[in-house]
Amino acid sequence: MSVDLPTVRRIATLARIALPEQEASHLQGEINAILSFVAELDEVDVADVEPMTSVIPARMRLRPDTVTDGEIADDIVTNAPATEDHYFVVPKVIE
């Protein structure tokens, strides 16, 4: 398996990573090197194996439905570059 340049650009866009054009082919080479390294795994037949989503032999712990958190609006927005009345203020996302 290997990726072409348009795929590299698309992955960058999906990940919101700015990708200068001159770096794209360099990254393509790196990604393809990784892919060929892990391609060895394709030799294993996993047709009848259920995907493993967890390696921990434990059940998920649940919490009771009680309000134990929140009411810290000052803290929530403290690192935001811009705020107003405890709202986060971001560049306009619709026209």
Added chain:
Amino acid sequence: MANTGSDRLLRGATGDWEVVVGMEIHAQVTSRSKLFSGASTEFGAEPNSHVSLVDAAMPGMLPVLNEACVAQAVRTGLGLKARINKRSSFDRKNYFYPDLPQGYQISQYKSPIVGEGEVTVDLTPTEQFRVGIERLHLEQDAGKSLHDQSPTASFVDLNRSGVALMEIVSRPDIRSADEAKAYVTKLRMILRYLGTCDGDMEKGSLRADVNVSVRRPGEPLGTRCEIKNVNSIRFIGQAVEVEARRQIAILEDGGAIDQETRLFDPSRGETRSMRSKEEAHDYRYFPDPDLLPLEFDDAFVETLAAALPELPDAKKSRFVTQYGLTPYDASVLVAERELADYFEAAVAVEPAGRDAKLVANWITGDVAAFANASGRGVADTHITPGQVAELVDLIAEGTISGKIAKDVLALVIREERNSKPREIVERRGLRQVTDTGAIEAAVDTIMATNPDKVAQAQAKPTMLGWFVGQVMKSTGGKANPQAVNDILRVKLGL
């Protein structure tokens, strides 16, 4: 239950078209705290006050699942007669938007908590159809963006971020705008009975993504468009209608439908394409490494099943068999659980044994009219089931006529809010006059003062009504109408 009639088809310029609709309903789970954090879910709080560091996606924060939300999803699954998956898992759905601080939504993709089920939908009180449920899964809601506070900025409030949603996915079993509305109405009713979602569409507790396609009858499914976030039942109907019309127009002009996401604009009555700034959806789902698979046993499910309330379908058929109500009256009464309870309370008031149909008529008639006019549910008015029951008893025992009963109810509504109808009748002397002597006297007086009318009535018996009216007037409506009729007939020699 079949309704494959051609009345559901839409007529185009070149023939009939069938509309095919499937829906994804996002229902906010009724819970005190969020799906993965201990922040409150209460609506309408100050911006970012109901937000924990988990909801704000601060680095290192870990989600811990709310057990009540799990129970609510299972109860909803049971109410939808669906398969409950005792093992399910959570995945990350990746996308970027300012109101999603994690950069992904925790959802259930591969293994939802609830599998296939079914809803019986009432198109009319006597006409039903079935909609298959494909799945129900738990997921997080996003925050809210306000775009009208500033010309250059959007304001983000994360209070809703992390609140639990159930996404309920239907099969494409819906064939018209009316069916779409009926489906959401029924689903909402079931959720409200279960108490798993308040169904308040104005507050966004229930939102629908509506998938619409059209085809010639009998042909394979056409290309669909998804209309996002429709937030009222009326708009759902309108959106299906206008989107189907739009697609038919394109196809009849020889065009093709692009599969895309659209928005319904109620003010213009049209759907339009959402600017697809993000290219074709690529959510890159993968299992959330912060969460173990969710597992529970049969005992957990059985305990929830045992505590399930009677659901609308069962209640409706019981009302028909137990109380002899018409399917129409039964469906009106079961529309809200509180209304159904109110009706049963009124029937059961001691001494029991009154005519349940009369009770239903009064509740769905004058009492409901008053409740609607004051913008409340019947059960939220000051009129008690006991007052309704006594009113019905007073009519049944002949103490007052139906007409006087309306007057008594009007008094209960305004001046005598806490009085018993029987006391009102006694205190105000509204007791029906069955004393034939008094009625005869009234008849004699009227006949004596209107000899011309007497002659007319004797020639033309339909004039009787005029006399009945006069007698009722002179007795303040208290005369027993049947007795008045009988006496008049005798005296006029009819």
